[in-house]
Amino acid sequence: MRKLILTVFIFINIITLAQRKSVLIFHSYHSGLEWTDNITKGIKKAFTSANDSIELYFEYLDRKRNLGDEYYAQLEKLYLIKTQNWDYDAIIACDNAALDFTLEHRETYFKNTPIIFCGINNYSDDLITNQKNITGIIEDPDFMATISLIKMNHPLVTDLHIINDNKTKTAIENKKVLEKIEKQFPYSLNFHYWENLSINEIANNLKELTYKDAVLLSTYNKDKDGNFISFKKNREFIPKDYSIPVYTTWKFFLYGSVIGGKIISGEDQGYRAGLKALQVVHGVNADSIPINKSSLSEYMFSYEMLKKFNINKRSIPKNSQILGEPQSFYTINKKIIFLIAIIFTATIIIILILTKAIIRTLNAEKSLMAKQKDLQKRYQFEKVNAKIVSLLNSTNDFTFVIDKILEEIAENYLIDKVSLYSLNNQARVENVIGSKTINNSSIRELNKDEYFHLERFIKIVNNEGLFISPDLSNLIAEEKKFYRSRVINAIALFPLKIGENMFGLAALAHHSPIKWSDEQINEITILIRLISNAWERNFQMNKHLKAEQKIAKASQMVSQASRMASIGVMASGITHEINQPLNALRVTVDSIKFWDKRNTGQIPEIVTNKFSTLSKGINRIDEIIKHMRSFWIAPTENDLFEQIDLTRAILNAYSLIERQIKEHHIKCTINIPPEELLVRANFIQVEQILINLVINAIQALDKTSIKNKSIDISIINHEDRAILMVSDNGTGIDSTIGDRLYDPFYSTKKEGTGLGLALVKTFVDRIKGNINYQNNNNGGVTFYITIFKANKLQAK
Known part of the structure; x- marks a missing residue:
C-alpha cells in the first residue's frame, strides 16, 4: 500500500512539472519604483491560487530613468540576445513603454505570445491594430472627477497648480488630457503647469501659495535637468502640516498631507491583469477576453486630511474609501464576538x-x-x-600507514590501545606490526618474552572468530592479574585471516571496563578484514617485486x-x-x-x-x-573527446571543494568567462584536474604561516584554446624537480601519495592538452592547463 501511495505521489509530481506554465512580466520602469512594485504585488496576488504550477519571470526596461535613443537601441540588442531561448505562455506588458516595445518586436522576440497589458495611458484601438491574441486594462486617471472634487470641497480656490514634468511619456500624455479639461473651467479655475522646475523651485513655489490655491500631484519623474525623481521624493515636496489642499489621482501619493481624489491603484491594475493572464494560461484566447477601456479609478481619501480641512463625509462621493478612519465600537466588538463564537465552537x-x-x-x-x-x-x-x-x-607497503590506520580505529571507537601482531607457522606471536596508544594511556606494549600470554586467546580466536572480554570476567585468575597489572580492564581480539589461514592478530585494550555493541564489533571486524586483505596483498606484492625487479615501474x-x-x-x-x-x-x-x-x-x-x-x-x-x-x-574512448562547457565544469568542481577551502581559511578568487566555453574533453576528468590542483595548493598553504592565504582560478580564452590557471601564494616548487613532479608515487610531501599530479598529467595527455608550471611572484606556484576548443581540436 505504501509503495502504491508513493508511486501515485511521484506520478502526480511528474504530471505537475510537465504542465508547469511560465509568464513574463515586462515592466516599463525599474524595480523599486512604487508604481512598478505595486503592479508586481497585484500580479503575484492574482497568481497565488496557482501555487507552483505557474512560474513568473520579470524584466524591466527602466524607461523612467533612461529615455535616450541610444539606450533604446542597446535595449533592442540586449533583448535580441536574451529572447533567443524564451518560451512563455503569456506576457503581461506593464505601462506604455513595455507594450510599445513588445508590439514593435513581437514577431522577432516574442513569437506571437499572448499579451495582457495594464497601466496604459491614452489608449485607443489604433494602438493594437492588426494585433491578435491581446487584451488588457487601461490606466485612465480621472482628472476631471478629481478637479471637480477640488472645486466642490474648496469653493474659494481659483488657481490649480499641477506638478507634472515635460519629459516622460506619461507626463506628456497627462498634460494633453488636462489641457482638454482646462477648457471646461474657462473662468472659475486657472491651470498652472509646474513642469520644467527643479525640486527646490517646486518647494519654494509651494511656500508662496495661499487659500485661493490648490495642488494636483501628477507625474513628475524628471526635473528640468533630466534627473530622475522618485514618487517618494514627489511626496516629500509636500511639507508636513501643509495648509493648502493637495489632491492626486494615484494611490502611491496618498500619504502625508494629500487629501485624496479619484485614485488609480497599481496593485489593482496588476491584480486585474494577472486574472486575465490566468485565463490565457489555462487556454482562453486573449482576443475573447474584453479589454477594460473605462477608468478603474476609485474615490479614496485620507481620514486625517478630511478632518484637517473640515470636509464632511457627506460631501464626498458614496462608497469612497477613507484610509485611516477609526472603527466604531460596534464594528470592533462584532468581529470579536464572531471570532469567539467560532473559537468556542471549534475548540x-x-x-x-x-x-x-x-x-x-x-x-x-x-x-x-x-x-x-x-x-x-x-x-x-x-x-x-x-x-x-x-x-x-x-x-x-601497508606497514608505512598502519599506525595511522590503528589510530583511526582507536579514536573512532574510543579504545586506549590497538595493536597488530604477526603469527608464525606455529600460530604464535612473531612480532608487532603496529601499535597505537591514545588518550595518554599508560598501557605499554608487550615484550617478546610476554607473547606467550596471548597463546590461549589465539586458539580461541582461530576457532570462534573473535574473543571479547568487556570486564575481564571471562579470563582465568592469572590472566586477570597480568592484564590488570598493565592497567587493562577490557580486551577484544580479532583474527587476521586469508581463507582458513590465520596469520595475524588484532588486539584492542582499554583501561576501564567497556561495553562494545554488536554494531561496533561488526564494524571493527570489517576494518580488520580490510587490513587482512591489505596485509596479504602487501605480501604478494613484495614477493612479486622481488621476483620481477626489472619491471618494477610497470608493477x-x-x-x-x-x-x-x-x-x-x-x-x-x-x-x-x-x-x-x-x-x-x-x-x-x-x-x-x-x-x-x-x-x-x-x-x-x-x-x-x-x-x-x-x-x-x-x-x-x-x-x-x-x-x-x-x-x-571511467570514461570511454569517445567520452574523452566529448564537447563540454569548460566554465560549467570548473564551477561544478569548485562547488565540491569550496567548503574545504573556507575551512582552511583560504580566500579563493575565480575569474572565468561568463559565457559558455566549449572544449573537447571529459567533464569528470576536467573536474578531477581542478580538484587535484586545488587540493595540492591547500596542502602547500597549510605549511605556511602567512595571514592572507589565497588561491586564484582563472580561464584565459584564446583563439583556438582555453588555458586554465591555478595559482597560490604557498611554498612554491624546487626548480630541481622538473617534470619528475608528474611521476607516479613521486611526492614532495611526507604524507603525499604521489598520485594527484600524475593523474592530472594523465588526464591532460588523454585530451591532447598541455600542462606546465612555474613559481610566481607571490611565493607560490602557478599551473597552466591548455585545452583545445571543440572545433579547433576536431579540425586538427
Whole structure:
C-alpha cells in the first residue's frame, strides 16, 4: 500500500512539472519604483491560487530613468540576445513603454505570445491594430472627477497648480488630457503647469501659495535637468502640516498631507491583469477576453486630511474609501464576538485534532531522530572505512600507514590501545606490526618474552572468530592479574585471516571496563578484514617485486590502477549504503510534508520548519552521492573527446571543494568567462584536474604561516584554446624537480601519495592538452592547463 501511495505521489509530481506554465512580466520602469512594485504585488496576488504550477519571470526596461535613443537601441540588442531561448505562455506588458516595445518586436522576440497589458495611458484601438491574441486594462486617471472634487470641497480656490514634468511619456500624455479639461473651467479655475522646475523651485513655489490655491500631484519623474525623481521624493515636496489642499489621482501619493481624489491603484491594475493572464494560461484566447477601456479609478481619501480641512463625509462621493478612519465600537466588538463564537465552537475539535497530531508528530520526530542518529553512525563508519581504504591504497607497503590506520580505529571507537601482531607457522606471536596508544594511556606494549600470554586467546580466536572480554570476567585468575597489572580492564581480539589461514592478530585494550555493541564489533571486524586483505596483498606484492625487479615501474602502475579502482568501488559502496537509509528518510519526510499540506495547520510551524530543513539536507546529501557516482565512472574512448562547457565544469568542481577551502581559511578568487566555453574533453576528468590542483595548493598553504592565504582560478580564452590557471601564494616548487613532479608515487610531501599530479598529467595527455608550471611572484606556484576548443581540436 505504501509503495502504491508513493508511486501515485511521484506520478502526480511528474504530471505537475510537465504542465508547469511560465509568464513574463515586462515592466516599463525599474524595480523599486512604487508604481512598478505595486503592479508586481497585484500580479503575484492574482497568481497565488496557482501555487507552483505557474512560474513568473520579470524584466524591466527602466524607461523612467533612461529615455535616450541610444539606450533604446542597446535595449533592442540586449533583448535580441536574451529572447533567443524564451518560451512563455503569456506576457503581461506593464505601462506604455513595455507594450510599445513588445508590439514593435513581437514577431522577432516574442513569437506571437499572448499579451495582457495594464497601466496604459491614452489608449485607443489604433494602438493594437492588426494585433491578435491581446487584451488588457487601461490606466485612465480621472482628472476631471478629481478637479471637480477640488472645486466642490474648496469653493474659494481659483488657481490649480499641477506638478507634472515635460519629459516622460506619461507626463506628456497627462498634460494633453488636462489641457482638454482646462477648457471646461474657462473662468472659475486657472491651470498652472509646474513642469520644467527643479525640486527646490517646486518647494519654494509651494511656500508662496495661499487659500485661493490648490495642488494636483501628477507625474513628475524628471526635473528640468533630466534627473530622475522618485514618487517618494514627489511626496516629500509636500511639507508636513501643509495648509493648502493637495489632491492626486494615484494611490502611491496618498500619504502625508494629500487629501485624496479619484485614485488609480497599481496593485489593482496588476491584480486585474494577472486574472486575465490566468485565463490565457489555462487556454482562453486573449482576443475573447474584453479589454477594460473605462477608468478603474476609485474615490479614496485620507481620514486625517478630511478632518484637517473640515470636509464632511457627506460631501464626498458614496462608497469612497477613507484610509485611516477609526472603527466604531460596534464594528470592533462584532468581529470579536464572531471570532469567539467560532473559537468556542471549534475548540474541542481543534484540541482533539492537535493532540492527536502532536502525538503523531512526536512519534515521527523520535523515529526520525533515531534514523538520523543511525545514519550519522553509518556515515561515520563509512568515513573511517574510506579513510582506511585510502591509506591502504596510498602505499605499496601497508606497514608505512598502519599506525595511522590503528589510530583511526582507536579514536573512532574510543579504545586506549590497538595493536597488530604477526603469527608464525606455529600460530604464535612473531612480532608487532603496529601499535597505537591514545588518550595518554599508560598501557605499554608487550615484550617478546610476554607473547606467550596471548597463546590461549589465539586458539580461541582461530576457532570462534573473535574473543571479547568487556570486564575481564571471562579470563582465568592469572590472566586477570597480568592484564590488570598493565592497567587493562577490557580486551577484544580479532583474527587476521586469508581463507582458513590465520596469520595475524588484532588486539584492542582499554583501561576501564567497556561495553562494545554488536554494531561496533561488526564494524571493527570489517576494518580488520580490510587490513587482512591489505596485509596479504602487501605480501604478494613484495614477493612479486622481488621476483620481477626489472619491471618494477610497470608493477607500480598496475598497483596504482588497482588502488584507484578500489577507491571507486569503495565510493560506490559508500553511496549505496548511504542511499538506503537516505531514501527511507526522504520518503518519511516527504510523506509527512504531503500529509501536512493536505491537513494545513495541524502540525506546529516549528515542526514543519524542521522538516523543511531536514528535506533540504537530504537533497544536498543526494546531490553529493550522485556526483560521487558520476565522479568515479571511467570514461570511454569517445567520452574523452566529448564537447563540454569548460566554465560549467570548473564551477561544478569548485562547488565540491569550496567548503574545504573556507575551512582552511583560504580566500579563493575565480575569474572565468561568463559565457559558455566549449572544449573537447571529459567533464569528470576536467573536474578531477581542478580538484587535484586545488587540493595540492591547500596542502602547500597549510605549511605556511602567512595571514592572507589565497588561491586564484582563472580561464584565459584564446583563439583556438582555453588555458586554465591555478595559482597560490604557498611554498612554491624546487626548480630541481622538473617534470619528475608528474611521476607516479613521486611526492614532495611526507604524507603525499604521489598520485594527484600524475593523474592530472594523465588526464591532460588523454585530451591532447598541455600542462606546465612555474613559481610566481607571490611565493607560490602557478599551473597552466591548455585545452583545445571543440572545433579547433576536431579540425586538427
